[in-house]
Structure formats: structure tokens, C-alpha cells
Amino acid sequence: PVPTLSGGFGGEDGLVAYCREHGIGLLIDATHPFARQISRNARAAAAVLDIPCLRFERPPWTPAEGDDWRSFESWQDMAAAIPEGKRVFLAGGTQSIEIFTQRDDITLWARALNVAGREGPPNVSFINAMPQVEMTEERETFEQHGVELLCCKNSGGHASFAKILAARDLGIPVWMLQRHTPDPSARKQMARLQIHDNVEDVVLAARQIGRAYAISAPSIP
Template identity: 40%
Template sequence: MPEPRFVLLLGGTAEASLLARRLHAERTDIRLLLSLAGRTLAPVLPEGVETRIGGFGGVEGLADFVTTAGVTHLLDATHPYAVGMSRNAAAAARRCALPHAAFLRPAWQRMEGDLWQEVDCLRAARDALPHGARPFLALGSQHVAPFRHRPDLSPVLRRVDAPSEPLPFAATLITGRPADDPAEEAALFRAERVTHLVCRNSGGARGYAKIAAARALGLPVILIRRPPEPDGPILRSLNAAMAWLAG
């Protein structure tokens, strides 16, 4: 009789939650554990799915966890820019001889009307902004520190949760989740007198509203290119991920 499957799903993206819901509904023969980093105080969790919140402690910690827990498959569906976590996942899977794959959602593609300037890193994004700009920094809290070196800017930041510590520079802070409606994002940009959007090419439907809003308003977008793809098989759709887990 084949060994029961126990899948560790490294999440933190909308697609990981969708995949967790599908697995929970369609593959009751598979035990699923969804792992989240815990950066959001009250994450929206898929109902009925076993969830773990918090880090593992690098490659050693992750390898120890999957061995002790009896994990049989490791699926990395973290953020496209979570390079460290993806690297650790691939290394731990190799060490433990676990089947491993990475789910990578498609990047956004430039459309007619987009005013994109693509750059390679946060510092380049900072330096690309003109003097006196009021950029909307659609970046996680751990990615805004380079902008403290541009005191001429008047940034606008959005956080799901109110920060527990002061911001590293003067900025307008908005709390709440991004809107799915481009019109709502455009209204926010107008109300805050935003001149530029700075973001990463995260891809996917969730979060695209800000890109569409910038296009509609004719706002320049400073877009940080994606890092190299992680090691191992790359799954580019939810159906492909389901097929890999069923294989």
C-alpha cells in the first residue's frame, strides 16, 4: 500500500491559499499543512486547512521539521521575491530527498498605456524617482529602508497592520488591504496626490489593480524586475500544481 502523502505547502500568496482550498476540497487522501511566515497579524486563512505560522530556522530547521513531521512532498508557493525562503526550501528538499517543486505565478506584462521603467533593485528604484516626487511605495515594510536616503521625497505607504515601530522616514501611512478594483486604487492615488508607483513585478490577479490604476491615471511606474527563478521544477498554474501533487 502506498505511503500516505503529507504535503508541506509554503504559502503567503493568494495562489497558495487557492491551492490549499482546492487540495482540501478535492484530495482528502492528502494531508496538507500550509505554512505562513507570520508577517500579517490576522492573515486570511483557508477554512479547514491545517496551518502553521512562523519561520523554520533556515535550511537546518526546515530539514529537521520535515523529517520529524513525516512530510513527503514540499511545494514552495511563496512570493516570487522570497528568494531566501525558496533557496532554503530547495536545499532542505535535496538534503531530505523529498519531492520538491516551486509554484511561480506569471509576471505582469506591459500593456498599451503603461509607463513602466524597469529596474533591478530597490536602490535603483529609489534613484529613478525625480526630485520632490510623491511615490506610492507598494512594498513590504522590510523593503522601504533604502528610501530613507531620499529626504526630498514625500512617500505614501500602505500597511495591512499598523506598524509596531516608527517608520524609518517621514511618510503618509495608510492602513488596510489593497483594493481589487482599479477604480478604488485610482481614487486613492488621486486623493493622496501620488506622482509615481513603485512596486515589484509580483504577478497574479491580486495586486494588479494598482498597475491598472496607474495606467488609467497616466502615472509612471518604477517596476523592480523579478529575481532569477528558484531551483527545481517550476509549476506555472494551479492545475499544474495539482497534477504534480497527484503524480
């Protein structure tokens, strides 16, 4: 079995120390597209250690014909743009909730983990749950609450795409927090970074690096 570590490393310095202690010769960053801090730490640690860093980043969702999508650079901008009186379903995680609950002139349903028992303003309802897997379940949720606008992250992948399909089916506009790309000014960090949008390419790159640096690379069952 592959050794696993659950929890943080203690920032960039902690990750550098861990890699040095265990003789790590390659970093593979497969975190969530919006887990920006750990990705920054991985790039920075790879630069300090002068080792390669591979980033797996699933492709973002793209609109289909007829979709009503709008992109925003921040939750603050998104929340501020919501018209008064809108019935909004927020699926942006706990970090977005504090921002959206400041709007007392909308009706808000906020879905996230660890919000059970949380109290908010009268216009806000919390749903302590993961995204539904089936489109029909998400559609039922939207219809039950009369949702007029879906606010979420452009996470990509299949795990939470059902809500996008449900919004498409019901003709509900979708507002998305767009992704931030790594700062190109951090040239030393970027020089050791490779970004791939599928697992097979990450494994292939790891094998190539393994042959070049004589380190073990992962395998696909």
C-alpha cells in the same frame, strides 16, 4: 482537515528536521514570488532529503500597450533614480520603506501593514493598509494625493493588480522591482525543482510524483 503550521521552521535545518520527523516525500513551495529565503530553504531541504520540490509561481505582470513601466533589480536603484520633487506612492512592503525614506527631496506615501503610528520625515506619510481590491478605490487614492509615480514589486496575480490598473487609467508611470530567478549554479538544488505557473499543473505534477514515489498527492475540490 489538513494539519497546518503557522510560523517559520527555523531555517533550512529546521525544515529538514520537520520533513524527516513527519516523513515528508514532496515539498510544494507556494510562497510569495518575493519570499526568497523560504524558497531557498525549500530547495536546499529538498536537495538534502533527496525529494522533489514543486514551486508554484504566478506569472509576473506584463505591460499593455501604452503602459510606462520600468524594471529595477533593487529597491536602492529604484529609489536613487527618482527625480527630485516627484510625488511617489510606494507599495513595496516594509523592507522598502527604510530605503525610500532616505530621499528627503520627494513626497512619499508608503503603504504597508504594521506602519500605524510610525513616524517619519516630514515629506513621508504612512498608510497602514492592504492593497485595495477595486481599481476605482486605488484611482481615488492616487488622485487624492496627486501621485506621479507608483513604485512596487512585480508580484503577479490578481490580489494587488488594482493599483496597476489605476496607474494605467491615470497615465502614471510604474516602476517595479523585478523578480530574481533561482541561482542556476546550485545544480543539485535545481535538479529536484519543478516550477509551474498555475495550481492545476502543480497538482498534476504532485499526483505524478505521488504515483512514482507512492506518496499522497493533493486534490482540487
